[in-house]
Amino acid sequence: MTWWRPWQRVWLLMIDSLPIFALHGWGLNAAVLSPLNGTFGGHQVLAVDLPGHGRRREEPFGRNLEPLVEDLLEQAPPHAVWLGWSLGGMLALAAASTAPNRIAALVTVAASPSFVARPDWPEGMPTARLRRMAADLAADPERTVNDFLTLQVLASRGGRGALRQLQAALHDRGMAARQALDDGLHLLETMDLRPHLAGLKPPLLAMGGARDRLVQPEAIREMAKQVPGAETLVFDDAAHAPFLSHRAEFVAGVTGFLQRRGMA
Secondary structure, three states: OOOHHHHHHHHHHHOHHHHEEEEEOOOOOHHHHHHHHHOOOOEEEEEEEEOOHHHHHHOOOOOOOOOOHHHHHHHOOOEEEEEEHHEEEEEEHHHHOOOHEEEOOOEEEEOOOOEEEEEEEEEOOHHHHHHHHHHHHOOOHHHHHHHHHHHHOOOOHHHHHHHHHHHHHHHHHHHHHHHHHHHHHHHHHHHOOHHOOOOOOOOEEEEEEEEOOOOOOOHHHHHOOOOOOOOOEEOOOOOOOHHHHHHHHHHHHHHHHHHHHOOO
């Protein structure tokens, strides 16, 4: 007997429209992406929890990129638009370099190919700052996650409303497992996807916010320069979560990109 995942049943019902496979960021869960449901016309948004997060809290996240990408490819529809936010955007980039034929197009949101700064990548976050966050996590996990949520939207227009939505998503499915949070910070420090950018096959839209305090807009623009044919869209008064604070403009940006690529 063939066992069908829920997304497979949905996908068969909407064969004419590419689904959007959506990945959340560090410490959150798929519920944070629920405001995007029904906003892309015929494109069904299929948001999933990363291991160790949300409804997959008991599953190990791990510190190795390859098994994590394999897990996501197993969950994803056979051909979809991948939309990844922050850490989820980095994982989507890794998947696009691993299985380009599975990904029709790629939309990254507040994501950088290297989250931390390196000698030849000044656009990243200082490593010492990320390690302080790891130390804070060890001392007080709940406060660290809540402070992180605030930092994501603090400088954005509509930041208070976006913060309420982030907090609601965290409350809806609970805080990620402590080990998954540790593992996620490790990946954010060690992942460097820049060598894969020049050979990236799926069309890329790199989105972000000019007021982002976690991923600089310069990192987003520099990443796009290294991907042939990539597009960028940076919202002037958005921070780290433009899909919440600037939802209408965000949806219009993604929809326009898919139309230009013949996928709308």
